Amino acid sequence: MLYIVIPVFNRLSYTRACLDALRAQTEQGFQTIVVDDGSTDGTAEALAADYPEVIVLPGTGSLFWTAGVNLGLRYALDQGASWLMTMNNDVVAYPDFVEKMMQAAHSRPPALYGAFELDARTQEPVYAGGWLNWRTGSFRRLLDDVPLEQRHGQYSTECLPGRGLLIPRVVFERIGLFAAELLPHYYADYDFTHQARLAGFEVYLNFDACLGTYPDESGDQHNRQQRTLRNYYQHLFSIRGGANLRDFTWFARRNCPPRDLPLCLLTGYSRRLVGYFLK
Incomplete structure (x- = not known):
């Protein structure tokens, strides 16, 4: 079974939109976990009242992204999850997002899959993975390599963010969870996908699975x-x-x-x- 893990701290309106989009998925064979890391905007009360199907795990108030995700992943693994997905609360999954992700997951040996991100307001492409140039510190984007008419199916990539990242259980069994002690907030998702590649797993961007994102809403x-x-x-x-x-x-x-x-x-x-x- 698929478990979707969403760490949150405040921003209840985004959390509602994210969960409402998951409720509208064409494929409903998944369980949602929200890790509420001490929100003060009524998130806990709203989740309990309006989203009874969601498993809510309370945080300490100082988990940040990586430890929050790991808390949810541990719970899901203990429940026997075969597939796990990390997702931020400031994304909106297109109705067939989970369906398209699971179709890709069953199309080849265990691999990691990332989402094609579009600006939720303008629908312009935002992110689709790519490749690092270690010597120059630059990043070659798949969006620049793949023409518009070819943006379908899965393309091999090197690093992916945690927004809609689908991971088979066997990856955690081989390399462990995200590196929370070393990378408490940023870089942990890129690190994880790159470590998975070093461990022998393929990493793909799935152009068929779309997420609406808000590029200007990150803390940075x-x-x-x-x-x-x-x-x-x-x-x-x-x-x-x-x-x-x-x-x-x-x-x-x-x-x-x-x-x-x-x-x-x-x-x-x-x-x-x-x-x-x-x-």
Whole structure:
């Protein structure tokens, strides 16, 4: 059975939209788990009253993304889940999303699958996976490689985010859960998919399975909207900072080929130190 794990902290309106979209799926053979990490906006009460089918696991208030996801994954694995999916609450699954994901999952040996992300407001393509260039610190996007008319089916990729990431149980049995102690918030999903590839699993972007996302709603994007020295510091050193230098260092050390690591760190630090002011 498939278990979908959604960590949340406040933003109840997004959680409602996410859960309502899951209720409308053409394929209903799944169980939803929400890890509520100490929300203060009435999330717990709303889930209990309006979404009785959802399993709610309370957090400590300091789990952040990775530990929150791991809490839900442990529960699902203990229940015998054969497939697991991580999902953020600020996404809206298209009605056939789960159906298309499971069709792909049963089409080949166990592999990981990511979602084709579209802007929920404009329906413009946002993200579809891609490939890292360790030496330059750049990212080659599948969206740039695959023409519009060919965006269907599954394409091999290297790293995927945790928004709608489908994972077979055997992956956790081989490599364990997400690296919460090293990567508490950002990079943990990219790290996990790359570690899975190193362990011999294929990783695919599924163009047939679409999610609506809100690109401007991440914590780091809010941090960029007002560029101050304080926000710059948060960008580089906060757990929720998208360019967190500590987390990037751990991600690179765990995944970069050793021969490329010095240049990867040099270019990576440079991009993060100056990128805040350029984007």
